[in-house]
Amino acid sequence: MSELLKVPTMAEFMAQGKTPEVLFWVGSAGSFDDRAKKITKAFVKLLNKANVEFAVLGTEESCTGDIAKRAGNEFLFQMQAVTNIEVLNAYDVKKIVTCDPHSFNCLKNEYPGLGGNYQVMHHTQFIKALLDEGRLSIGDDKFKGKRITFHDPCYLGRANNEYDAPREILKQTKANIVEMKRHKHTALCCGAGGAQMFKEPEKGDMDINVLRTNDALETNPNIIATGCPYCNTMMTDGIKAKEKEADVSVMDIAELIANDQGL
Amino acid sequence: MQYLPNILFAVILLAGIGFFIKNVKKLSRNIKLGRDIDVSDNKSQRWKNMAMIALGQSKMVRRPIAGFLHAIVYVGFIIINIEVLEIIIDGLTGRHRIFSSIGSLYGILIGSFEILALLVFVSVTLFWIRRNVIRLKRFWKSEMTSWPKNDANNILYFEMVLMTLFIVMNATDVHFQDMNSGNVISQFIAPWFSSLPDSTLHIIERGAWWVHIIGILVFLNYLYYSKHLHILLAFPNTYYGKLKPKGQLDNLEAVTKEVKMMMDPNVDPFAAPEEEEAEGDIPAKFGASDVQDLNWLQLLNAYTCTECGRCTSACPANLTGKKLSPRKIMMDTRDRLEEVGKNIDANNGEFKEDGKQLLDDYISREELWACTTCNACVEECPVSIDPLSIILDMRRYLVMEQSAAPVELNNMMTNIENNGAPWPYNQMDRLNWKDE
Ligand code: SF4
Ligand code: SF4
Numbered sequence: 001m002s003e004l005l006k007v008p009t010m011a012e013f014m015a016q017g018k019t020p021e022v023l024f025w026v027g028s029a030g031s032f033d034d035r036a037k038k039i040t041k042a043f044v045k046l047l048n049k050a051n052v053e054f055a056v057l058g059t060e061e062s063c064t065g066d067i068a069k070r071a072g073n074e075f076l077f078q079m080q081a082v083t084n085i086e087v088l089n090a091y092d093v094k095k096i097v098t099c100d101p102h103s104f105n106c107l108k109n110e111y112p113g114l115g116g117n118y119q120v121m122h123h124t125q126f127i128k129a130l131l132d133e134g135r136l137s138i139g140d141d142k143f144k145g146k147r148i149t150f151h152d153p154c155y156l157g158r159a160n161n162e163y164d165a166p167r168e169i170l171k172q173t174k175a176n177i178v179e180m181k182r183h184k185h186t187a188l189c190c191g192a193g194g195a196q197m198f199k200e201p202e203k204g205d206m207d208i209n210v211l212r213t214n215d216a217l218e219t220n221p222n223i224i225a226t227g228c229p230y231c232n233t234m235m236t237d238g239i240k241a242k243e244k245e246a247d248v249s250v251m252d253i254a255e256l257i258a259n260d261q262g263l
Numbered sequence: 264m265q266y267l268p269n270i271l272f273a274v275i276l277l278a279g280i281g282f283f284i285k286n287v288k289k290l291s292r293n294i295k296l297g298r299d300i301d302v303s304d305n306k307s308q309r310w311k312n313m314a315m316i317a318l319g320q321s322k323m324v325r326r327p328i329a330g331f332l333h334a335i336v337y338v339g340f341i342i343i344n345i346e347v348l349e350i351i352i353d354g355l356t357g358r359h360r361i362f363s364s365i366g367s368l369y370g371i372l373i374g375s376f377e378i379l380a381l382l383v384f385v386s387v388t389l390f391w392i393r394r395n396v397i398r399l400k401r402f403w404k405s406e407m408t409s410w411p412k413n414d415a416n417n418i419l420y421f422e423m424v425l426m427t428l429f430i431v432m433n434a435t436d437v438h439f440q441d442m443n444s445g446n447v448i449s450q451f452i453a454p455w456f457s458s459l460p461d462s463t464l465h466i467i468e469r470g471a472w473w474v475h476i477i478g479i480l481v482f483l484n485y486l487y488y489s490k491h492l493h494i495l496l497a498f499p500n501t502y503y504g505k506l507k508p509k510g511q512l513d514n515l516e517a518v519t520k521e522v523k524m525m526m527d528p529n530v531d532p533f534a535a536p537e538e539e540e541a542e543g544d545i546p547a548k549f550g551a552s553d554v555q556d557l558n559w560l561q562l563l564n565a566y567t568c569t570e571c572g573r574c575t576s577a578c579p580a581n582l583t584g585k586k587l588s589p590r591k592i593m594m595d596t597r598d599r600l601e602e603v604g605k606n607i608d609a610n611n612g613e614f615k616e617d618g619k620q621l622l623d624d625y626i627s628r629e630e631l632w633a634c635t636t637c638n639a640c641v642e643e644c645p646v647s648i649d650p651l652s653i654i655l656d657m658r659r660y661l662v663m664e665q666s667a668a669p670v671e672l673n674n675m676m677t678n679i680e681n682n683g684a685p686w687p688y689n690q691m692d693r694l695n696w697k698d699e
Contacts, residue, residue, distance in 0.1 A: 005697055008692070009694070024658050026693070026696075027621075027687070028683075028684040029694075031353075031684070031688075031692075031693045031694070031695075031696060032684055032686055032693075032696075033686075033691075037696040037699065040696055041696065053485025056694065058693060058694040059690055059691050059694060061683075061691050061693055062683030062684075062690060063679045063684050063685060065679065065684050066684055067675065067679070068675075068676055068679055069512060070512070070655070070658075071658065071668060071672050071675070071676065072548075072550065072655065072657075072659040072660075072661055072662035072663065072668065073659075073662045073668075073676055074515045074518045074549065074659055074663065075518050075521070075522065075549075075663060076513075076515070076676055076679060076680060078514065078518050078522040079525075079677065079680075079681070080521055081524055082523070082526055086688065087674065090485075094501070105508070105510040105511070108506050108640055109507065109510055110509035110511060110512065110514060113519075114514060117634045132625060153451060153638075154635070154636075154637040154638060155510050158509055158510075158637070158638040158639065158641075158642050159508060159511075159638055160508050160509075161508070161510050162319075185642050186577065186639075186642075188577075188579055188639070189579040189581070189635045189637035189639065191579060191583075191635060192634040192635070193636050193637050194634050194635040194636030194637070195672055195675065196635050198626045198671055198672060198673040198674075198675040198685060199632070199669050199672055199675075200669075200671065201583075201585070201633070202580070202585045202586065202587070202629050202632060202633040203584075203585070203586075203629075204580070204583045204584035204585040204633075205584030206584060207583065208579045208580070208582075208583050208584040208635070211582060211583055212579075216632030231270055232297075233406060242368075248459045
């Protein structure tokens with residue numbers, strides 16, 4: 001199926017003297033993490049299906065530096081940012097979409113101060129726009145009656161006040177959307193942010209992802225929907241820890257919609 | 264001799280206000296120990312935030328019970344203080360109930376004060392029960408040591424006493440009871456004293472009057488030492504609160520300069536360092552290890568903190584038993600700042616090195632590294648405090664000045680430096696997923 005994926009690079013567009021509609025920022029997780037790669041591919045399938053002229057930077061993309069910044073290494077962050085901005089500006093990039101809320105936040109809010117000004121969208125906002133414009137439509141009722149709960153990623157929700165786009169997409173699947181007690185601005189972090197993903201947690205009496213998984217399981221869901229590769233990993237691990245893999249699946253919104261499209 | 268009470272009153276009033284001004288000066292001096300930060304943008308949005316969040320208490324109602332009770336105490340306390348104005352004028356001029364000359368309106372005014380006083384009394388009692396009988400979890404976390412707990416209760420007792428004095432003062436005021444207008448609540452209290460002769464009633468009334476006003480002056484001066492300082496500082500603090508998206512963390516300018524220099528091919532790396540004048544702009548160190556390294560807004564935040572623990576009760580790290588508590592971050596910052604302020608007072612206006620700092624002596628590394636930067640604390644805070652910004656500045660110090668990040672994070676950062684990803688994968692493999 002991989003031959004079906006059309007993933008042109010910026011360099012290729014440039015060589016043909018064309019500019020794509022949007023740059024897809026894949027991000028480090030989306031490029032290298034096995035679970036996140038599936039999300040990347042699902043989103044590309046949607047882009048292909050909707051005939052979106054997009055491009056990726058490919059080997060010219062580098063870590064946004066977001067994690068380094070949150071770990072306290074402002075120096076490394078700015079080195080990464082300035083390097084990336086040079087590449088992005090050289091291609092005269094105007095619009096960026098990404099599946100990672102951390103990249104989304106960093107590119108949208110922290111790059112402008114260093115000379116990188118782009119219109120940045122999270123993939124759920126982008127998918128919603130495709131649906132609104134009729135470039136994609138949710139057809140069959142694959143998820144009808146399924147109980148889906150959405151876990152708000154901190155860097156999409158609280159950090160950038162986007163609570164609606166993912167929910168509006170889910171609504172169109174005709175699934176039964178059930179909210180966790182803590183949701184939207186009171187949503188609990190999955191435990192991965194602030195560079196926690198890359199270290200052992202401090203001493204405590206529980207792992208954060210397990211607590212968040214409990215929140216989700218209280219809604220008795222068939223599917224936990226996510227919008228962030230790190231949340232996805234954390235919730236998947238939480239479900240494993242609770243031995244619920246057989247009953248509950250953790251899916252990114254892009255995967256849900258790709259699945260709905262039979263992609 | 265007949266002016267003695269007036270003079271005594273004026274002296275007490277001046278002393279109360281004078282001492283308060285002294286504390287305000289100290290407060291502002293301490294806050295100014297912080298680095299400068301530019302918050303001059305978007306004034307209209309800032310005024311709006313202040314009106315909504317501080318005056319309108321918009322964040323308080325998110326927890327409906329506490330929000331409702333707090334609103335009563337807040338409105339009651341402000342409005343009843345109009346009565347203080349009358350007391351002050353009476354006290355200075357030797358008149359009695361000077362505003363009563365406005366006629367029936369006076370009855371309505373005092374009547375509503377009395378109702379509010381009763382409501383405040385009830386609310387404050389409920390607050391006390393929530394803290395001490397129901398023992399709401401957030402009031403019993405480990406950073407709530409004896410002083411914070413006592414402080415909170417002191418305030419509640421203060422308000423109970425002040426409200427009681429106000430009602431008693433009215434109940435024992437024979438003339439006021441005779442007017443029979445505005446004594447909505449006190450008329451039911453008056454019979455308790457009815458067996459007493461008028462002269463005794465007068466003494467009780469005068470006593471209540473004096474203790475009431477002295478109590479208010481003491482309360483005013485208690486603020487500086489208390490979490491109750493928020494009744495004043497909530498206003499500037501919500502005005503200066505963060506307007507940018509919560510996820511946006513500031514880019515350190517000093518770092519930008521260095522990075523730009525390193526990346527600029529036109530800069531001769533062997534050239535002599537920039538002229539001396541640049542020195543002033545470049546901070547002595549990156550990040551914060553002590554309160555003077557924080558900016559003044561972060562210090563204002565610390566003095567504004569109400570120690571309500573809403574932040575901590577939403578913090579994922581704290582909820583899972585980690586040591587980190589965003590409220591403790593704010594309390595520690597204030598405690599250390601107070602210590603630095605006292606040090607300066609004791610050493611003729613100069614800070615004398617005391618071998619202590621905010622990092623390690625107050626806030627441990629274990630706490631700092633437990634934060635997920637999720638912004639739940641910032642979202643919850645009813646007075647626009649940003650504990651995360653302090654955590655981040657202290658991490659910056661640990662990483663950029665001390666290279667003291669946890670080993671796994673150092674590995675992650677080395678990976679980013681070497682191959683542009685937090686994992687040890689080659690940048691040239693970044694598009695491999697396409698064909699997998
Ligand atoms: S940002 Fe950090 S301190 Fe604040 S609630 Fe989240 S984990 Fe806790
Ligand atoms: S920082 Fe805000 S939420 Fe936390 S204790 Fe202080 S006032 Fe309450």
